Amino acid sequence: MYMAMKNGSTTLLSRLARVAPMPNSAWERAAGSLLRETLHFAAPVAMLCAVLLCPAAAADKPLAAPLSDLIDRAQSGDASSQLRLGEVYATGEELPCNKAEAMKWYRLSASQGNAKAAFLLGFMYEVGDGVPKYSVEAARWYRQAAECGDARAQYLLAAMYARGDGVSKDPAESAKWVLKAAELGNSQAQALLLKEYNAGVGIFSTKADAANWFRKVAAQGSAFAQYQLGIMYSAGDGVAKDGVEALAWLNLSAQTGDHDYVKARNRLEAELGATVALRGQERSRELMAGVAIAIATKESAITAQGGL
Secondary structure, eight states: OHHHHHHHHHHHHHHHHHHSOOOOSHHHHHHHGGGGGGGGGHHHHHHHHHHHSOOSOOOOOOOOHHHHHHHHHHHTTOHHHHHHHHHHHHHTSSSOOOHHHHHHHHHHHHTTTOHHHHHHHHHHHHHTSSSOOOHHHHHHHHHHHHHTTOHHHHHHHHHHHHHTSSSOOOHHHHHHHHHHHHHTTOHHHHHHHHHHHHHSSTTSSSHHHHHHHHHHHHHTTOHHHHHHHHHHHHHTSSSOOOHHHHHHHHHHHHTTOOHHHHHHHHHHHHHHOHHHHHHHHHHHHHHHHHHHHHHHHHHHHHHHTTOO
8 A cells, every 4th residue: 555655646746747836945845845745645534534424324312411401502602512513413423414514513613713623614625524525615624723723634734735725736835734733743744744854854954954843842742753853863864963862862752652662762772881871861851851841831821721
């Protein structure tokens, strides 16, 4: 499957090269390679389709008391209840599946700033789930959700900018949203970043720019970025080679228990020896203090804003 996608990407790149002018600015040159990867955006869309499509029509049945309460709260204007009622109609959980009703309640919730409701509306328009496909409307709702911090919407909005689907094709804008989604932990965006970086510098202008981005995100507590930054320090890739700093960041990522992160840390410890390993642990504690402060500050800001 990977080879098929790779070959498909190569074919797509050949077609794009014939019709798309070369980007001019340094950022656009860096971001332009994202156009090669538009096929990578198809997989998450297909997976979400399976989740959101209605099951077999639910049989009519009396409303349970909690569902009656949910309807009352939604009708009174509670955005969270409107979202939940939309999901009930979309999935046919406790009421007959009704996509028109689902969209009605999603729209009411999204109009009050609910990011998930906006994302679900965008998705329904993109895939034609209960409504004719309408890419322009999909992009509009994705943008609302993306600007509210929904990483899935950010990634799919990036896809639309990469394809020029519902919006003007804009590799720089696409790259911007991929970076935001990766920073928030979207696995597809993270995988795309690493694929682009390992193939060259990807959407980063230089390896040093990439290192700076990974360092910023690592300092905010991202295990993915901590791991990648550790690998970069161990190889001297975009940064000066530094075994202690490499081990320090790999130690932080390994605290998640992820097998690959732990394996990379242990392998580097064995390679560098006990003395460097101890210094790496000391440096990890220093870094962890800063990460803890960054996480606490971010959580306080989210709480002050009433959550996302």
